Amino acid sequence: MDDAPRGLRESLKRVAVTLKEAEIPFALGGSYACWARGGPEPVHDVDFMLRESDVPAAVDVLRSAGLRPVDPPEDWLTKVYDGDVLVDLIHHPVGRAVTDEMLARSRDLSVDSVRMPVLDATDWFEMTLLALDERYCDLGRVLPMIRAMREQVDWAQVRRATADSPFAEAALLIATRLQLIPPPIGVPAPPAGLDVTEPAEYLAGDLHERLAEDPRVAELGLEVAVGPEGVTVRGEVATEARRHMLDAVLAELVPDRPIRNKVTVSHRELPPTAEIVETVP
Numbered sequence: 001m002d003d004a005p006r007g008l009r010e011s012l013k014r015v016a017v018t019l020k021e022a023e024i025p026f027a028l029g030g031s032y033a034c035w036a037r038g039g040p041e042p043v044h045d046v047d048f049m050l051r052e053s054d055v056p057a058a059v060d061v062l063r064s065a066g067l068r069p070v071d072p073p074e075d076w077l078t079k080v081y082d083g084d085v086l087v088d089l090i091h092h093p094v095g096r097a098v099t100d101e102m103l104a105r106s107r108d109l110s111v112d113s114v115r116m117p118v119l120d121a122t123d124w125f126e127m128t129l130l131a132l133d134e135r136y137c138d139l140g141r142v143l144p145m146i147r148a149m150r151e152q153v154d155w156a157q158v159r160r161a162t163a164d165s166p167f168a169e170a171a172l173l174i175a176t177r178l179q180l181i182p183p184p185i186g187v188p189a190p191p192a193g194l195d196v197t198e199p200a201e202y203l204a205g206d207l208h209e210r211l212a213e214d215p216r217v218a219e220l221g222l223e224v225a226v227g228p229e230g231v232t233v234r235g236e237v238a239t240e241a242r243r244h245m246l247d248a249v250l251a252e253l254v255p256d257r258p259i260r261n262k263v264t265v266s267h268r269e270l271p272p273t274a275e276i277v278e279t280v281p
Helices: 002-019 030-036 052-066 100-105 121-130 139-152 156-163 166-177 199-215 240-253
Strands: 027-029 046-049 068-070 075-081 085-090 107-111 115-119 223-227 228-239 261-265
Touching: 002 046, 002 052, 002 075, 002 085, 002 107, 002 261, 027 030, 030 046, 030 107, 030 139, 052 068, 052 075, 052 085, 085 240, 100 121, 121 156, 121 166, 139 166, 156 166, 199 223, 199 228, 199 240, 228 240, 240 261
Parallel strands: 027 115, 046 085, 228 261
Antiparallel strands: 027 046, 068 075, 075 085, 107 115, 223 228
């Protein structure tokens, strides 16, 4: 283990044990809450969530335990140092007060062998996504966290809580398109992405399955072959429109492959102006 994470973990445990012994309600927050729930381990600082009314008492007991308080310019948190390790005591994350209800939703977990309350995963993602803005919108950092915690989160609630943030909306859209999280209620799930690097026979099988399942095509009897010349499709479809739709669907599925549409039409549609005339004997 690197020295930085080792030092952060020791400070995390020292602060948590001190607050527990003083019976000051808190929850582990920030990136270490994500780590406790299976996400990547941070390398910078440690965050704890407390009610604003409990911050003075927390600072006093931590000072008595040997930590050094500092008075930051921000009005939504205070800071203490355990040696060189920075610990944030946050009472208003993203402009929202830490409440009794929020702390009650936290869950006791074993964090590096010490049990402590850890911020609820849904609350954690609401805060994390609401913190995204024009100056900080690192989705490369957020997406692995979504992947690690996705089964622990009420995503419908996260969408409601972050509905006014275009940055949160973008992150959730990308996570949905990557099938990391379910789509909004009432919206069908997007098709899973194809692995275009897989062997040709497997890719051909996947394409055959997609063409059968896609309602725009819905044809079971097509033959799909993948080779150096591109993707070749043979068989029969019922209409000319469906034959042309094959090109559009394949272009979505394998946009970088040439398409050779060898499909024939078994029954052409009547032109729009055609009339059926019945003769009466």
